[in-house]
Structure formats: C-alpha cells, structure tokens
Amino acid sequence: MKDIVRGWRHIQQRYNLIGSKCSQCGNVFFPSRVLCPECRRKGKIEDFKFSGEGKIHTFSVIHTPTDEFKTLAPYVVAIIKLEEGAQITSQIVDCDPDMVEIGDDVEMVFRKIKEEGEDGVISYGYKFKLKN
Amino acid sequence: MAGIVGYGVHVPSYRIKVEEIAKVWGDDAKAISRGLVMQEKSVPGPDEDTATISVEAARNALKRAMIDPQKIGAVYVGSESHPYAVKPTATIVAEAVEAAPEMTAADLEFACKAGTAAMQVCMGLVDSGIIEYGLAIGSDTAQGAPGDALEYTASAGGAAYVIGKQNTIADFEGTYSFTSDTPDFYRREGQPYPKHGGRFTGEPAFFKHVLSGAKGIFDKMGTEASDYDHVVFHQPNGKFYIRVAKKLGFTEEQYKTGLLTPMIGNTYSGATPLGLAAVLDIAKPDDRIMAVSYGSGAGSDAFSITVNDRIEDVQDNAPKVSDMITKKSYVDYAVYAKYKGKLRMAWMP
Ligand SMILES: [Zn+2]
Numbered sequence: 001m002k003d004i005v006r007g008w009r010h011i012q013q014r015y016n017l018i019g020s021k022c023s024q025c026g027n028v029f030f031p032s033r034v035l036c037p038e039c040r041r042k043g044k045i046e047d048f049k050f051s052g053e054g055k056i057h058t059f060s061v062i063h064t065p066t067d068e069f070k071t072l073a074p075y076v077v078a079i080i081k082l083e084e085g086a087q088i089t090s091q092i093v094d095c096d097p098d099m100v101e102i103g104d105d106v107e108m109v110f111r112k113i114k115e116e117g118e119d120g121v122i123s124y125g126y127k128f129k130l131k132n
Numbered sequence: 133m134a135g136i137v138g139y140g141v142h143v144p145s146y147r148i149k150v151e152e153i154a155k156v157w158g159d160d161a162k163a164i165s166r167g168l169v170m171q172e173k174s175v176p177g178p179d180e181d182t183a184t185i186s187v188e189a190a191r192n193a194l195k196r197a198m199i200d201p202q203k204i205g206a207v208y209v210g211s212e213s214h215p216y217a218v219k220p221t222a223t224i225v226a227e228a229v230e231a232a233p234e235m236t237a238a239d240l241e242f243a244c245k246a247g248t249a250a251m252q253v254c255m256g257l258v259d260s261g262i263i264e265y266g267l268a269i270g271s272d273t274a275q276g277a278p279g280d281a282l283e284y285t286a287s288a289g290g291a292a293y294v295i296g297k298q299n300t301i302a303d304f305e306g307t308y309s310f311t312s313d314t315p316d317f318y319r320r321e322g323q324p325y326p327k328h329g330g331r332f333t334g335e336p337a338f339f340k341h342v343l344s345g346a347k348g349i350f351d352k353m354g355t356e357a358s359d360y361d362h363v364v365f366h367q368p369n370g371k372f373y374i375r376v377a378k379k380l381g382f383t384e385e386q387y388k389t390g391l392l393t394p395m396i397g398n399t400y401s402g403a404t405p406l407g408l409a410a411v412l413d414i415a416k417p418d419d420r421i422m423a424v425s426y427g428s429g430a431g432s433d434a435f436s437i438t439v440n441d442r443i444e445d446v447q448d449n450a451p452k453v454s455d456m457i458t459k460k461s462y463v464d465y466a467v468y469a470k471y472k473g474k475l476r477m478a479w480m481p
Contacts, residue, residue, distance in 0.1 A: 015228045067479040071178040071470050094145045094177060096461070110187040110228055111179040118480075122215055124183060124224060 004121050014125030017108060019086060021048035030086035052108030054082040054128070061097040068114060076100050080128055091127045105131040134258040135300030136293055136437070137199065137265065138446065140192025141409045142185045143289040143396055143456035146175040148468045150284055156465045157279050164284060169370025173287035173397025175463055176273045178471045180288065182211045183221045185402075186271040187228040189292035192450035193267070194229055196301070197294035204231040204294070205263025208253055209239050210246025210270045210401045211290075217321070231267065243317060244366055245427025246270060247291070247401040252307055252433060254295035265296040272400035277325035278474060285369055287397025289456075291405035301443045302412065302421070305436040308348040310341055317428035328428075334372070337430050342366065342376050345424045345432030353436045357381035361419040364390030364407035366426035368398050389414060390423075395457050401427075408437075410453040415439045 010031075012018040019030035023044040027036060030050060036043030059078035062069075069075070076092040078100070092100060093111060106128040113123040149172045154161035165171060176185070186209050194201060209221040222237035240246040240253070247270015254266030271290025276282030316337035319326035329337075342365055350356055357363070363382050367373040370393050377387040390407035392399075399406055404425035411421055419439040426432050469475050 011227055016230060067477070070477065071473075093179065094461075110184050110191070111177075112181055112184060113179070122181075122183075124187075124228070127179070 003116065007121065007123050014113070014123075015110070017050040017052055017126055019048050019050060020045050028085045030082065030088055048084075050082050050084055050086070052126070053131075054080040054088070054106055056092070056100065056102055056104045056106060057081045057087060058102060059092065059100055078106070078128070080106055093127050093129050095130050100130070107131045133304045133306070134255045134295050134297055135303035136412070137296040137298070137300055138193045138195070138197025138294040139291060139409050139412055140189045140194070140196060140450050141289070141291045141406055141453050141456060142188035142192065143399070143406070143453070144174050144176040144180050144185070145459050145461060146177060146463050146471065147172045147460045148175050148463055148465070152465050153284055167371065168284060169374065169394055170285060170397070171394050173285060174289055174399070175468050175471055176288040181215045181273055182209070182213045182271050182290070183215050183224045185273065185288060185290040186211075186221060186225045186269045186292065189271060189290045190225050190229050190267060190269060193292040193294050195450040196446040197265075198446075198449075199265060199294065199296075199299075201229050201231045202234070204229075204265045204267050205235050206254060206257055206266040207231060207235060207237040208250035208266070208268050210242065210248070210250040210268070211239065211272050212241055212243055212246065212319070212400055213273045213275065214239050214241070225267070225269065229267070242431065243427035243429050244368070244398075244400045244403055245425040245431060245433055247405045248423070248425035248433040248435070251293055251295060251405075251435075252309070254293070255304060255307065258295055258297055264298075265294055268293045268295055270401040270403075270405040272402050274398065274400045275325050275472070278469075280325070282326070282328065285393065285398040287399050289396060289399035289406055290402040291409045293405065299442065300440060301446055302415070302437050302439045305438055306349065306353050307436075308345060308352050308434045309431060310344040310348055311431035312341070314428070314430035316430055333368075333428070337428060338366070338368065338372055338426055339376060341430050341432040342424050342426050343379065345426075345434040346380050346422070349422065349424070349434035349436050355436065357386070359420060360386060360422045362389055362411040362415070362421045363387050364404060364411060364421070364423040366404050366424070366432075367391060367393040367407065370394045392453065392457070406453060412439070412443065413447060413452040413454065415443055417441045417443060
C-alpha cells in the first residue's frame, strides 16, 4: 500500500512531466524542488510543465536487467537533456540499441513503467522515443 | 448536431507477418493471406497496453482539437482489453491529458464497437448541453489464443475523438444503431482468450448487423452509397470488409482509404475509429463519410458525417495513420510471444 500511495502522489510528475521553475532566476527542476538552490529563500518556486522534447546526453544498453524488466531486454537507458534545461533518466523505447547515438532528438511517450506482480497495481508514466 | 473537433491515433510500431505465424502452426501462409486479405499485424511493445495506446491517441487528438483540456467534461474509453478488470482506464487517460478532475469518466465494453459507442455517448452529452467537449476513445491490445485463427488478425491500436460543437472539423449528420443478442464471440471473466463461433461469426453476426446498420442510416438520412465520398466498416479481416462494402454498392475508390486491417490487423475497438481517422487524414471540405462499426454480441453503430473547411487546418498537427503504418519493425514469433506475455518465465509463481 505504501508503494501505491508513493506512486499516486507522483502521477502529475510521471504522466505529464510536471516539474518546477524558479521564477526569480529561471532555473527549472525535474523532479520538482521546493527550494531553489541558487536563490534559496528569495526564490519563487512554481509548477512547470516540460514540453517532453530533448536530446540524448549519454546512454547505456541494458542486457541483463532484473527479472521484472527481462521482457524488455536489451533496452536503452539514457540521460536526456530536456529542451527547457533539466536532465532526466529514462528508457528509450521502440529502437534498435545499435542505432542510438548521443545527441539524438527524443520526445516523451506514455508507457507502462512496472507492474506489482500479476495482481498488483500498474504504474504508468513517461519514457522517450527517438524523434525523426 | 455535435461534431468532431479533433482526432488522433496510435498504432504500436512492431509487426508480425502472417507467414511467421503460419510457420509455427504448419499452416499454408499464402492461403491464409489470400483468404483473409491480410499481410501483417501490429504487435504492442512489452510496455504498451490499452491505457498507453489510449493516452497516445488522446494526446494526438488534442494536438488537432487545440482546446483547453480542462473543458473536457467526459472521457470514455471503449475496449475489450482494459488493463484492469476493476479500475477504469478512462481515469488514467483523463489524468494524462490533464482533463481531470472536474469531469465524468467510464470504461465501455462492447467487443469491437465500444469505441463508436463512446462517440455516441459523447454526442448525446454535447447535444444536450451537459458537457462542452467529450473525449471518446476506441483502443485494444487484442488477444488471439496461440494456434487459433484469431491469432492471425488480433492486433493493437486505437483512435481518440474530441467531440463538441465549437470549431468542429467534421459534423455528424446522424447516427443509427442495430443491436441484438447474438453470442458469436465472447470471453468469460478471468479467461485469457476469447471464444468464437467459427462460421457463425459471418452471416448472422457481422454481415447481418453491419448491413442493417448501413441500411438504417441510409433510410434515416435519405442517402445511398453514391452519396458518400468515403466509407469505413469494422474490419475483422480484409475479406469481410470488402464483401460488405460491395454488397452495399460501394466502389473500391470509396472503401480503400479506411481499410487498414491488411497492414495492421484487427485492432478491435480501435478498428472503425482508426479507419475513420485514415479517411479524415486525406478528406477535403464537404466530403461525406459513412462509418459503420461492428461489435460481437452483437451490434453496429452507423454514422453519417460531413467534413467542413477547418479539416485542412488540423490534418498536419499530429501523426497520420499512414505515418503509423509505415513506421514499423518486424518481430519473429518468439519475440511476439514474449511481448504478448504468452510465455511463462522462470521467476513466475
Ligand atoms: Zn532561483
């Protein structure tokens, strides 16, 4: 139940890439922060929706995942630099791992993240795919 | 009457060919391909299901509708493969397109016609003034038992429609439905695969209901086949679709755009909505479209639609059906079985 509640609290973040922005200095954060590390108490933090567009900063190919992700293997996990600034770690779906390169343009898609067994809750959220 | 404000689609990018499935079961691939008028079908990725396909289609529909999603007053998802037996797919979609929380939502099920049923519900709510916009989705990740004839066709995909009165791109002229209790195809609770009545699925089921639906809308609108520029039917395979179109007097020119099953398989609740989307992708102002769905159990929903001037402003705002069809990669039967969860793995209880 604790996992369900934790997942549910992050639905806006996971479904719609809602992070935060400090309107004082313009820095954006994902996941969202309550305090701007630069402006500290002078910062003004508000919700911010990322466009879901970005570029691959770096990536690796996972060949031996844990059991629950075995049906996906081999798959690509990348650090993505979002257009607006923040960095995010995510799987790159529907691609041949040999075709992925640093600097590739990617966009957000909506996918199943994990299932808590056959009778548990299903978590959904963002992943990314190559844009072309 | 209400109209279509925006539409969007999603078809998974993986494909399996009829030959690949036939090889596993020792069937004659050429005979099956010819008999069903089918070459290949879409396969959902291991992290795709009816909820994810619905969300992708809905987001594309909103790119064309260009409305504030908070103005959506109802979300209905029609499918026979909702991820949960209890817990709606529609709330996942509503949250993912930022339409929640001031709205109503529910999942619908009527074999392959739950998507068009969702469209009718939204039309009613819009026309009565209860809601400003409704989001109607038909989407499925259909399951055919290994070795069953349905395995050649059961595929995945979906389409979403924003229904409203303001800024429509196409307008409903009328709708007509024909429904009876016919057990041609069913799946009991807890069973992984559906059962079907073999030959029983043809004449008394698909053909009777689709023909009655089409004739009903002709009578209601005072139209005939030649009044329409395009026609779309439910398409369990290519053969049934072409036969019913010809029986009603439609030409290949009228029915070819909406026929997708030969390339992507039978997307069940997604089939008629996807065929209609393929027509809207290429439609011109003043084009007239007839669409007739079919759901086992059994019923047909027929629609008469006129396209208006705004269509050309939105066609390029989101991926088209043809984009989704051409963007593909093939999987063999082993990968297909893994992706579709047909294998029991070592770590499973
Ligand atoms: Zn700041």
